[in-house]
Amino acid sequence: MREQLQQDFLTHYGKEHQHTYFSPGRVNLIGEHIDYNGGLVMPCAVTMGTYLLVAPNNDGVFRFKSVNFKETAEVAVGSSNVKKEQFWFNYPIGVIEHFNKDGKELQGLDMLYFGNIPIASGLSSSASIEVVTAYALNDLFNGGYTKLELVKLAKWVENVFIGLQSGIMDQFSVAFGEKDKALMLNCDTLDYQAVDSNLGDYLLAIINTNKPRKLAESKYNERVQECNAALAALKQELDINYLCDINTETFNKHKHLITDKVVLDRATHVVEENDRVKLAAKALNDNVLAEFGRLMYASHHSLSTLYEVSGKELDTVVNFCKPNADVIGARMTGAGFGGCAIALVKKDAFDKFSAEVTEYYTKEVGYAPSVYSSLIGDGVGLLPELAHA
Incomplete structure (x- = not known):
């Protein structure tokens, strides 16, 4: 090239x-x-x-x-x-x-x-x-x-x-x-x-859903407002500047202050996701890729069900990955509502993975994704x- x-x-x-x-x-x-x-x-x-x-x-x-x-x-x-x-x-x-x-x-x-x-x-x-x-x-x-x-x-x-x-x-x-x-x-x-x-025997598969991200900007602003509402509620008892100033344990003791269920869901994702990043760093440092993969799946589940920024296309990719023995973790990445998912896939199985996820996604969604491989x-x-x- x-x-x-x-x-x-x-x-x-x-x-x-x-x-x-x-x-x-x-x-x-x-x-x-x-x-x-x-x-x-x-x-x-x-x-x-x-x-x-x-x-x-x-x-x-x-x-x-x-x-x-x-x-x-x-x-x-x-x-x-x-x-x-x-x-x-x-x-x-x-x-x-x-x-x-x-x-x-x-x-x-x-x-x-x-x-x-x-x-x-x-x-x-x-x-x-x-x-x-x-x-x-x-x-x-x-x-x-x-x-x-x-x-x-x-x-x-x-x-x-x-x-x-x-x-x-x-x-x-x-x-x-x-x-x-x-x-x-x-x-x-x-x-x-x-x-x-060090991903060892794995590589980073990047699966582009090829769905235009038309909703991302308006929903992004909406999520910011919902997080600000959660922060204001928690400030009744906590001296904090950001939701991520507290961990999950502290959040659980004070989450009764947030009376709107949707706002509570958004804040729960934010606080737990911040804790997941710290756990993910430890898993990578300890070279325990399986634990890192588990945290990727947990992150996606939270983004899909609590933060509601995923969608059929991204969920379809992750649902394909979960039972696949050649994949140890997958999640959406970025703002959501389209864009890309990532997965940790065995290097020697990438071609097979690429063909199978393309077939599955096309059948479920109606058009093909684009699949790429990368290292860090x-x-x-x-x-x-x-x-x-």
């Missing part, structure tokens, strides 16, 4: 590239819908991601081309970068805008992007593009940003330049990811712990160049 990208760059720009950068996508292994409740998430970088090939030019412009999209763009160095509709290149243009805003000196570049992350699957293709661009510019032009500052810069692009209100987990995990490690991250303080996550990979970086023949 790298050789093909080198050839693509040569074809597009009529010269050879000089550097190749890579930023992964990410999945959240466990800890869903608790980031805005002061809790812990456990994302990891995957081995799919975004490649960026670059070479300088003397024309004083940034040129953007992608193997994945037909739209291209050209932006003058130092200009105020106005967005042009909702095209993919707005993400890197937003990064350049932030560099300009901070007074960083940049020079012309020819840039070619290629991503093998499924678009709109919830695996953070946008964060991957933002972070790989920010990392490359920082490296090429001695920008002086720390990796954490690049993460915050990329989040600014998403929130302010693009206008999508999302948290920092995506940018953080694609920047700080480490091979065979999950990141137990507090999204509020950005304190994190790298957790050993490294975060953003400069790739060594291939030797030329």
